[in-house]
Amino acid sequence: MADVHMVRHRRPRLFRRVDRQETDLMDDEVRRRYRFSTDNIDRLVGLLEPTLRRRTRRNQALTIRQRIMLTLRFLASGAFLQIIGDTFGVDIATVSRVVTDVTNSLFALKDMVIRFPVTDADRRRVMTGFFEMRGFPGVIGCVDGTHVRIISPGGPDEPSFVNRKGFHSLNVQATCDHKGMFTSVNACWPGCCHDSHIFRMSKLGQHMANHHQDPERGYLLGDSGYPCRPFLLTPFLQPESEAQERYNAAHIGTRNSIERAFGVWKRTFHVLHSEEGSSGPPGKLIRTCVPSTQPITPGNPLISKKPVITRRLSASVTGNLITISLSANKLFVTSVTTRDTVAMSTPKVSPIIWRKAPEARNLKVNMIRCRMV
Structure with a gap:
C-alpha cells in the first residue's frame, strides 16, 4: 500500500489595504465614522506616537495614524473584528493586536485627562460653572452609575454580573464637571451592585468623606438612590414646600449633567452597547472613556442626523x-x-x-x- 503524504499549503499573504479610509473622506465623513475630526486625530497621533512607535523595517507595516483610526472605528461602531479588518483590508489578528496596543496607550493617558478637582482653583472653577447652569451653589461634580453590557463571564460569580434588568453588565460609576467632562470613573463592580454601595466602597466616596465634610469645600449631587450626606446631596422624595420644590428643580437641572455625559459617551462609542466589544477586562471601559472626555481634543460634536x-x-x-x-x-x-x-x-x-x-x-x-x- 502506497504512503500518502499530506502537504499543507500556507495561505498566501494578501495586502489589500484600503487607503481610502484616510485620504478620500471629507472632514464631516471622518467625524461620522471615527467620532473625531481630522485635526483631532492628528492630535491623537502626536500624543500616542511615543508609545506606539515600532522599530520595524517591514514595507507593509501599518502607520500610527492607520492604527489609531482602526481602533477608533472599532470603538465607534462596536462591530466584529472581522468586519473592521475587511473595512481596512487587514487580517483579524492584526486588528486584535492593534486595538489592544492603542487602547493600552489611551489607558496610559487616564491620569492626565480624568482628574477630580482637588485644588482650590479647580473647585472654584467647577462651582462657578455649575452655579451658572441652574443657580445651585457649591457643586463640584455630579455622580451616577450606568450599566455597560458584557458577555457572561461564567464561573461561580456569574450570577453577580446579572443586573436588575436581566442582562450581564458592569455598573460603572462616574462623576463629571459642568462641561460634561468625566472627573472620575470606576469600572470594577458587577451589575448586581447598587450605586450607593459602589460609592461607599470607592476611593471617591472615601475621599469625599475624609475631605469634604465642610460644605464650603464643595459637594456632589446624586439621585435618590444615594444616601444624603454632608458631601452628597440628593433630592427631596416628597417636597412639602415651595422652597423644597425649587431645590428639587435646581437639583435635577444641575444633576442632569452626568446623564448627558453618559449619553454622549455611549453614543460616541457604540462598543459600549455591544457584547462583543465589552468582553475584556473592566479597565477597557476606562480606556474607551479616555478619548471621549479628554479636553486636549476639543471640538468633536456628534453629527446629528436631524439638526x-x-x-x-x-x-x-x-x-x-x-x-x-x-x-x-x-x-x-x-x-x-x-x-x-x-x-x-x-x-x-x-x-x-x-x-x-x-x-x-x-x-x-x-x-x-x-x-x-
Whole structure:
C-alpha cells in the first residue's frame, strides 16, 4: 500500500489595504465614522506616537495614524473584528493586536485627562460653572452609575454580573464637571451592585468623606438612590414646600449633567452597547472613556442626523389653545417656549395646536424649535 503524504499549503499573504479610509473622506465623513475630526486625530497621533512607535523595517507595516483610526472605528461602531479588518483590508489578528496596543496607550493617558478637582482653583472653577447652569451653589461634580453590557463571564460569580434588568453588565460609576467632562470613573463592580454601595466602597466616596465634610469645600449631587450626606446631596422624595420644590428643580437641572455625559459617551462609542466589544477586562471601559472626555481634543460634536433649527414665528392664542401655522411642512416642531410655559412635541401637522397650562397668563410665544424630518 502506497504512503500518502499530506502537504499543507500556507495561505498566501494578501495586502489589500484600503487607503481610502484616510485620504478620500471629507472632514464631516471622518467625524461620522471615527467620532473625531481630522485635526483631532492628528492630535491623537502626536500624543500616542511615543508609545506606539515600532522599530520595524517591514514595507507593509501599518502607520500610527492607520492604527489609531482602526481602533477608533472599532470603538465607534462596536462591530466584529472581522468586519473592521475587511473595512481596512487587514487580517483579524492584526486588528486584535492593534486595538489592544492603542487602547493600552489611551489607558496610559487616564491620569492626565480624568482628574477630580482637588485644588482650590479647580473647585472654584467647577462651582462657578455649575452655579451658572441652574443657580445651585457649591457643586463640584455630579455622580451616577450606568450599566455597560458584557458577555457572561461564567464561573461561580456569574450570577453577580446579572443586573436588575436581566442582562450581564458592569455598573460603572462616574462623576463629571459642568462641561460634561468625566472627573472620575470606576469600572470594577458587577451589575448586581447598587450605586450607593459602589460609592461607599470607592476611593471617591472615601475621599469625599475624609475631605469634604465642610460644605464650603464643595459637594456632589446624586439621585435618590444615594444616601444624603454632608458631601452628597440628593433630592427631596416628597417636597412639602415651595422652597423644597425649587431645590428639587435646581437639583435635577444641575444633576442632569452626568446623564448627558453618559449619553454622549455611549453614543460616541457604540462598543459600549455591544457584547462583543465589552468582553475584556473592566479597565477597557476606562480606556474607551479616555478619548471621549479628554479636553486636549476639543471640538468633536456628534453629527446629528436631524439638526435642530430655531425659528421665530407668530402664534395666536384663543382661550387655553396655542395655534401655530407652519409654511414648511417638512419641519417637525419639538418645543415652543413661551413666557410662562414650554410646550412639548406634537405630531407633524399644520396648523399645530397646543393646550397651554391653565396658570399661564399673558402668554406670548418667544421661540419655536424645529427639527428636520
